[in-house]
Amino acid sequence: MEAPRAGALARRISETTVRRLSLYLRILEEVERAGTDTISSEELAERAATTAAQVRKDLSLFGSFGKRGLGYSVLQLAAELREILGLDRSWRVALVGAGRLGSALFEYPGFRRRGFEIVAVLDADPEKLGTSWGEVPVQDIGQLEEVLRGERVDIVILAVPAEAVLDVSARVVAAGVKGILNFAPMQLRVPPDVAVKDVNMAMELEALSFALSQTSRAPTG
Amino acid sequence: MEAPRAGALARRISETTVRRLSLYLRILEEVERAGTDTISSEELAERAATTAAQVRKDLSLFGSFGKRGLGYSVLQLAAELREILGLDRSWRVALVGAGRLGSALFEYPGFRRRGFEIVAVLDADPEKLGTSWGEVPVQDIGQLEEVLRGERVDIVILAVPAEAVLDVSARVVAAGVKGILNFAPMQLRVPPDVAVKDVNMAMELEALSFALSQTSRAPTG
Numbered sequence: 001m002e003a004p005r006a007g008a009l010a011r012r013i014s015e016t017t018v019r020r021l022s023l024y025l026r027i028l029e030e031v032e033r034a035g036t037d038t039i040s041s042e043e044l045a046e047r048a049a050t051t052a053a054q055v056r057k058d059l060s061l062f063g064s065f066g067k068r069g070l071g072y073s074v075l076q077l078a079a080e081l082r083e084i085l086g087l088d089r090s091w092r093v094a095l096v097g098a099g100r101l102g103s104a105l106f107e108y109p110g111f112r113r114r115g116f117e118i119v120a121v122l123d124a125d126p127e128k129l130g131t132s133w134g135e136v137p138v139q140d141i142g143q144l145e146e147v148l149r150g151e152r153v154d155i156v157i158l159a160v161p162a163e164a165v166l167d168v169s170a171r172v173v174a175a176g177v178k179g180i181l182n183f184a185p186m187q188l189r190v191p192p193d194v195a196v197k198d199v200n201m202a203m204e205l206e207a208l209s210f211a212l213s214q215t216s217r218a219p220t221g
Numbered sequence: 222m223e224a225p226r227a228g229a230l231a232r233r234i235s236e237t238t239v240r241r242l243s244l245y246l247r248i249l250e251e252v253e254r255a256g257t258d259t260i261s262s263e264e265l266a267e268r269a270a271t272t273a274a275q276v277r278k279d280l281s282l283f284g285s286f287g288k289r290g291l292g293y294s295v296l297q298l299a300a301e302l303r304e305i306l307g308l309d310r311s312w313r314v315a316l317v318g319a320g321r322l323g324s325a326l327f328e329y330p331g332f333r334r335r336g337f338e339i340v341a342v343l344d345a346d347p348e349k350l351g352t353s354w355g356e357v358p359v360q361d362i363g364q365l366e367e368v369l370r371g372e373r374v375d376i377v378i379l380a381v382p383a384e385a386v387l388d389v390s391a392r393v394v395a396a397g398v399k400g401i402l403n404f405a406p407m408q409l410r411v412p413p414d415v416a417v418k419d420v421n422m423a424m425e426l427e428a429l430s431f432a433l434s435q436t437s438r439a440p441t442g
Binding site for chain 2: 107
């Protein structure tokens, strides 16, 4: 459940490494907007709250970048990271669940900017069917398989209630989709060739309550 | 940015370990509802998609649990995990940002169940001020510091736009709050005694596009 469960190479690269790569890309884009051409592993590390050794190790997993003493070309490294992260193409995304969370995700500005295009929205609520979100019609979840195949969907975002997620995820997998971003508070079990990321809001808060508890229990000083 | 950045012990326990502890707790609660009294590290591992050795290692970080050959008492281990994760108390949470995402988070059923109680909602939009979410009034973000102190808030959830998050997070920290769950697509920098979890929806999707790209590029077979 920690690492995306797909791909020979993906299996060997940890989730935390992939997150750092995403973060490096964001930093490079900031630096680029500020008009800077090159960046050292030390600068990149400092902004990413990690070490220069870690930056070099992460990047060396994918080949050699940068020139000793000259740092990395910001434009070139950003392009390489986009390719590594699969962001040098667009991805067709279906959103299943047109509730409040689904609506917030649909409007999330970071998706389209990164090439994730929501091409279909599905829900079970008859009152929502026939309405449109932007230019995307809300379709009947009864038609899930047909919509996923017809729209050639690569990735499904699940924003359905916990009690619906097992059934819906099984149908998504059966329809041949290989990537699922799951917001329902339940771990999905899928075949090994399907990549899943579970975003569990309560678990995120638990990481904070854990940290705060340790602090308050630790001896002072 | 990977591990919650607070607490002497918390610094030594990785984010992935804490996530596994949260997951073990969920599994124990499921098992308990099914009426089972004990569970082996093998069973726990299988359901958590990890190894029995990992389960034993994770739990040994916090003392010794279970009896050789008898497995763990489900009730007792769940109670211990709740205590370790800081879930044996309630946490006072303020939600900053009363937009669609804030609204979805406010209604998220998993928070209250875990003792995270949203006691304050703040926003900058004059049209939202004076309305109430359940029994919680939407208050003016101009009053942020007073509300956080007056409500004795432990944790702030930031669901504000990216352009507002630096200012708002600085004010939250200045008001003495030690835990922040940030949904704005920007890494926060905070003092070392403040714990932050960044939930970046686009980065979650990037982990999927990474996995899918590696699959499609890998040789078949």
